[in-house]
Amino acid sequence: MEYLKADLKQxxxxxxxxxxxxxxxxxxxxxxxxxxxxxxxxxWFAEHNLAIIAYAFQWLNKFLNGCVIGIGADFDKGFVIMHPIGIVINSKVKGGKNITLESGVVIGDEKGESPTFGQNIFIGAGAKVIGKLTVEDDVKIGANAVLTKSAPAGSTMLGIPAKPYHKKTSGDV
Structure with missing residues (x-):
């Protein structure tokens, strides 16, 4: 209940x-x-070794909200799903506090390895985060970006494949 309350407050x-x-x-x-x-x-059911009940809630989430989140996916307090349709999250994903997802986000496995997230992460609509990589603190991943390599702290990742965005200054050509 403590985690859900923190999610709603976030x-x-x-x-x-x-x-x-x-x-x-x-x-x-x-x-x-x-x-x-x-x-x-x-x-909660997965952590209390009641996997069969956990799977029932996973199925219910898929049926009612159009999103699939693996029962092993573990996010800290402040996990926010803004729009659930099309979200798919692998069971091995680990995430810190204050992670926000938009619709159509896929966080997936590659060769048995899944991403790990720091704190204060925003993932835009349609973005894909795939494989063994680390998304450090305070990162924004843009809409439809495809992240296959780790993201440094404080970065904004855009594109396919996603790379850090550097805002041009008036002196840049």
């Missing part, structure tokens, strides 16, 4: 940052919250 902070001061009831009714709730319930 979602409320995201809305406030975008200029929408909304109450917890509005957060509970917003897109993606049911996927977050089902993920946290699934993880």
């Amino acid at each position: 979602k409320q902070r995201i809305f406030a940052k975008d200029g929408a001061q909304v109450g917890m009831i509005r957060i509970m009714m917003s897109d993606g919250t049911s996927a977050n709730i089902l993920y946290r319930v699934m993880r």
Whole structure:
């Protein structure tokens, strides 16, 4: 319950940052919250060695929200799913605090290895993060980016394959 409460509070902070001061009831009714709730319930059952029940909640999340999150996927407090449709997350994925996902994000395995995430990560709509790599703290991964190599702290990763974006200054040609 502690993790779910932190997830909802983080979602409320995201809305406030975008200029929408909304109450917890509005957060509970917003897109993606049911996927977050089902993920946290699934993880609770998985952590308490009740995998068959965890799989039932995984299936329910897939059926109701159109997202598949492996029962071993482990995200710390502040995990936010803004729009759940098309999200696929491998069971071996590990993530720190305050990770936000948009729709269509795929976080996948390559040759038995999955990504690890630091804290304060944003992953844009349609982005793919594949293989054994580390996404360090304070990283933004742009919409439709394909990340196959580690992302340094504080970077914005864009493109296919994703590379750090460097804002041009007035002196750049």
